[in-house]
Amino acid sequence: xxxxxxxxxxxxxxxxxxxxxxxxxxxxxxxxxxxxxxxxxxxxxxxxxxxxxxxxxxxxxxxxxxxxxxxxxxxxxxxxxxxxxxxxxxxxxxxxxxxxxxxxxxxxxxxxxxxxxxxxxxxxxxxxxxxxxxxxxxxxxxxxxxxxxxxxxxxxxxxxxxxxxxxxxxxxxxxxxxxxxxxxxxxxxxxxxxxxxxxxxxxxxxxxxxxxxxxxxxxxxxxxxxxxxxxxxxxxxxxxxxxxxxxxxxxxxxxxxxxxxxxxxxxxxxxxxxxxxxxxxxxxxxxxxxxxxxxxxxxxxxxxxxxxxxxxxxxxxxxxxxxxxxxxxxxxxxxxxxxxxxxxxxxxx
Numbered sequence: 001x002x003x004x005x006x007x008x009x010x011x012x013x014x015x016x017x018x019x020x021x022x023x024x025x026x027x028x029x030x031x032x033x034x035x036x037x038x039x040x041x042x043x044x045x046x047x048x049x050x051x052x053x054x055x056x057x058x059x060x061x062x063x064x065x066x067x068x069x070x071x072x073x074x075x076x077x078x079x080x081x082x083x084x085x086x087x088x089x090x091x092x093x094x095x096x097x098x099x100x101x102x103x104x105x106x107x108x109x110x111x112x113x114x115x116x117x118x119x120x121x122x123x124x125x126x127x128x129x130x131x132x133x134x135x136x137x138x139x140x141x142x143x144x145x146x147x148x149x150x151x152x153x154x155x156x157x158x159x160x161x162x163x164x165x166x167x168x169x170x171x172x173x174x175x176x177x178x179x180x181x182x183x184x185x186x187x188x189x190x191x192x193x194x195x196x197x198x199x200x201x202x203x204x205x206x207x208x209x210x211x212x213x214x215x216x217x218x219x220x221x222x223x224x225x226x227x228x229x230x231x232x233x234x235x236x237x238x239x240x241x242x243x244x245x246x247x248x249x250x251x252x253x254x255x256x257x258x259x260x261x262x263x264x265x266x267x268x269x270x271x272x273x274x275x276x277x278x279x280x281x282x283x284x285x286x287x288x289x290x291x292x293x294x295x296x297x298x299x300x301x302x303x304x305x306x307x308x309x310x311x312x313x314x315x316x317x318x319x320x321x322x323x324x325x326x327x328x329x330x331x332x333x334x335x336x337x338x339x340x341x342x343x344x345x346x347x348x349x
Contacts, residue, residue: 023048024103025072026057027150031143038132041113042140043092045103046151047075058096061304062316063295065093066100074152080344081144081154083137083224084111087165087233088199091118094294095164097326101333107340108151110140117166117203130205134174134219137161141223158344160226162336164293166199168232172271175227175248176220177238181206184237195261196233224248226343228336230293231255233262235271243274250275251339253332255293256286257319283335287322291315293332296325 025048031040043057050072059065082102086094092111099109114133116126126132145154163171173179185206188197206212228251252275254268264284272282285292297316305312318325 022104023050023054023072024068024100025050025074026068026070031139038115038126040115040136040139041092042110042143044108044110044144044151045099046108047079047103047106048072049075058093058295060093062297062301063093064298066096068100074150078153078155079106079108080158080160080340081141082107082109082160082162082340083140084109085133085137085161085163085167085170086111086114086118087167088117089119090294091120096295097329098162098333098336102337105337108144108154110144112136112140127203128205128207128211130203131214131217131219133170134221137170137174138221141221156223157225159223160228160340160344161224162228162230163232164230165233165290168229169234171227171229172232172235172238173219174221174224175250176242176246178218178242179215179237180239181212181215181237183239184234187236191266193260194266196236196267200234226340228339229253229268230332231262231268231290232271233267235267240274243271244276246275249279249343251281251335253335254284255288255290256284257289259290262290281339285328285331287319288328289318292318292325292328
């Protein structure tokens with residue numbers, strides 16, 4: 001069902017993710033993977049009962065970070081778990097704003113850096129293993145649920161996945177969507193300017209019969225009971241059949257600013273038409289750009305980015321006349337929290 005933006009906006013007038021004094025903890029680690037040589041950077045934000053003064057995490061010369069207490073003891077009780085997937089060329093820092101806000105609301109939130117498609121690791125070989133991205137999220141679920149003494153007890157029937165851009169594709173795959181490389185290649189012949197087609201060609205994940213088969217395989221994790229897509233890409237390669245019977249409730253949030261490379265009507269809105277209507281919610285935010293779902297930029301960040309790589313300053317841009325990015329993000333947090341609270345509360349043990 002399509003949700004009226006004006007009605008839902010009322011939620012964010014009374015709910016602020018950052019106006020929450022509940023303390024949260026933060027931990028970072030590397031998950032080993034000797035078998036596949038794919039060590040995975042993971043950070044976890046989680047509710048805590050600590051009274052220690054917090055520190056900034058995810059803060060750098062470009063992006064504003066968030067406050068948390070390193071290695072704080074976790075809060076008592078069970079908590080829902082959210083795993084986060086960043087976009088191509090990004091990192092866990094991109095959605096620090098959402099991870100922190102959800103942790104303040106009682107969620108345990110784990111974010112990973114997907115090897116090959118992060119800002120620090122652009123290995124072509126790792127990037128081409130696109131099918132590993134959903135598996136990365138499964139590894140994060142394994143790691144967090146196995147360590148309640150570090151992060152708190154996970155309510156194992158209340159696990160969700162949230163992803164931005166290529167991360168949106170990742171969470172749809174972990175929910176049960178199936179990708180057809182031939183379908184996508186054919187569609188890109190008709191829509192060659194789509195950013196998803198350009199990125200896909202650069203990554204080249206279906207360059208052998210074996211990799212093509214792995215990309216088209218079932219990549220789902222049945223532990224995930226709700227997913228949220230933030231202005232996703234590559235959705236046009238997903239099969240109609242798998243989307244029509246997707247067993248997981250889905251919130252699709254789209255950037256409404258007109259874009260030739262990532263138009264909502266050809267990505268998020270098109271996806272929603274093929275998902276089960278009864279369990280799907282769609283929101284299009286008119287003044288949000290694709291990059292509004294990344295962290296808030298600091299003053300001077302655009303000049304710094306443009307000086308290093310002309311054109312990169314675009315990541316700090318929102319729609320013309322847009323509200324401040326932090327206001328858009330508070331609205332997004334309200335949508336996500338409302339959706340997850342409703343869906344995860346309905347899951348039967």
